[in-house]
Amino acid sequence: MAGPLSATATAEAVVDLDAIARNTALLAGRTTARLMAVVKADGFGHGLVPVARTALAHGASWLGVTSCAEALQLRAAGVTAPILSWLHGHDEDFRAVVAAGVELSVASPEHLQAIAATGTCRTGPVAVHLKVDTGLSRNGAAIHDWPELVRWAGKLAADGQVEVRGVWSHLATADTPDRASVARQVRTFEEAIGYARAAGLDPALCHLANSAAILDLPGTHYDLVRAGVALYGIEPVPGRASGLRPAMTLRARAVLTKRVPPGTGVSYGYEYVTPRAGTLLLVPLGFADGVPRGAGGRAEVWFADGRHPIAGRIAMDQFVVDVGDLPARPGDEVVVFGPGDRGEPTVTDWARWAGTNPHEILTGIGGRVPRRYLPAGRSWTDRSESCA
Ligand SMILES: *Cc1c(COP(=O)(O)O)cnc(C)c1O
Numbered sequence: 001m002a003g004p005l006s007a008t009a010t011a012e013a014v015v016d017l018d019a020i021a022r023n024t025a026l027l028a029g030r031t032t033a034r035l036m037a038v039v040k041a042d043g044f045g046h047g048l049v050p051v052a053r054t055a056l057a058h059g060a061s062w063l064g065v066t067s068c069a070e071a072l073q074l075r076a077a078g079v080t081a082p083i084l085s086w087l088h089g090h091d092e093d094f095r096a097v098v099a100a101g102v103e104l105s106v107a108s109p110e111h112l113q114a115i116a117a118t119g120t121c122r123t124g125p126v127a128v129h130l131k132v133d134t135g136l137s138r139n140g141a142a143i144h145d146w147p148e149l150v151r152w153a154g155k156l157a158a159d160g161q162v163e164v165r166g167v168w169s170h171l172a173t174a175d176t177p178d179r180a181s182v183a184r185q186v187r188t189f190e191e192a193i194g195y196a197r198a199a200g201l202d203p204a205l206c207h208l209a210n211s212a213a214i215l216d217l218p219g220t221h222y223d224l225v226r227a228g229v230a231l232y233g234i235e236p237v238p239g240r241a242s243g244l245r246p247a248m249t250l251r252a253r254a255v256l257t258k259r260v261p262p263g264t265g266v267s268y269g270y271e272y273v274t275p276r277a278g279t280l281l282l283v284p285l286g287f288a289d290g291v292p293r294g295a296g297g298r299a300e301v302w303f304a305d306g307r308h309p310i311a312g313r314i315a316m317d318q319f320v321v322d323v324g325d326l327p328a329r330p331g332d333e334v335v336v337f338g339p340g341d342r343g344e345p346t347v348t349d350w351a352r353w354a355g356t357n358p359h360e361i362l363t364g365i366g367g368r369v370p371r372r373y374l375p376a377g378r379s380w381t382d383r384s385e386s387c388a
Helices: 017-028 040-044 048-057 068-076 095-099 109-116 146-158 179-198 211-216 347-354 358-364
Strands: 011-016 034-038 062-065 083-085 103-106 126-131 162-168 205-207 224-227 248-253 256-260 278-283 300-303 306-309 319-322 333-337 371-374
Touching: 011 017, 017 034, 017 048, 017 211, 017 224, 017 371, 034 048, 040 048, 040 358, 048 062, 048 068, 062 068, 068 083, 068 095, 103 109, 103 162, 109 126, 109 146, 109 162, 126 146, 146 162, 146 179, 162 179, 205 224, 211 224, 278 333, 306 319, 333 347, 347 358
Parallel strands: 011 371, 034 062, 034 224, 062 083, 083 103, 103 126, 126 162, 162 205
Antiparallel strands: 011 248, 248 333, 256 278, 278 319, 300 306, 300 333
């Protein structure tokens, strides 16, 4: 996996772009709709631009982000694919994104009017995707406010100020077995599309499905599907095996090793006491790097040929591993998580230990950890090369 740690790094996140390429192709193969790669939050921590380029080269035709800054960063990198950005205050300055051809999600008449005012003769009508709340009760117009939103959209479209490219929503329960709830959300979505058509709108792109729905709910695919976590190789429904491959490996070199007697308290508060004489490894990654402090007491890492417990509290910048009687030297490698090929912990294991979801672990890996990219296009056999 990924060859040796780079000579200068004591810790790094290795991003396997080939895994992202294959996950993209796998997801594209599960639908007849177009595929949007959701690259918000710095590509779920994997790197906005490298993930976007890889996904676009392997089956995605759209990119999804939540902010103007992310959309503009993609454009500045030369990415010309369609981009939808979806989390905005109505009083943001939209001129730059509109000029850059970024499409915007809109959930209220105030927001729609503010965006419409941004269009110029040069940019033409501003492309928007109207968002309806189908039951998540988060973003999107409530269904009772929807008729007013589509009325406004119809008027501004007739005036040539906006073009309604999409009608969309987000499922609340795609990753649960509650199909009755999904059916209710789909009915509300259909109702919303009906209102939009009745208002004279003809959205080319209706979209509802996220990762779990791409894999499990083909009836929700419509014209476009939005893949987030699955793109990065995480099974959206834990326990499934869809053939996705985790793209990130977090690893570090031990910076210090020491032999200690039985009964040695380790890290703040002595929550771990060595059960026998053993060797402790000091690993330079901590909660400031996104290694969740709350996983202490349960979490394990990979060293030599096996999993070993993190000893005591995870600190801001470092944690300690008890490797017992294994030989260990400073510079030896510890894998915090990886694809799991050798039995090393995965992001999904860490999420369970920390009482959270894999998304939070991935997006939490801090900016202090350098990313190193393995290119797309390598063969499967290359990647089982060991960490020597
Ligand atoms: C983050 C996000 C997604 C991606 O969801 P996954 O479950 O990670 O695939 C899709 N749509 C919206 C609106 C989102 O905010």
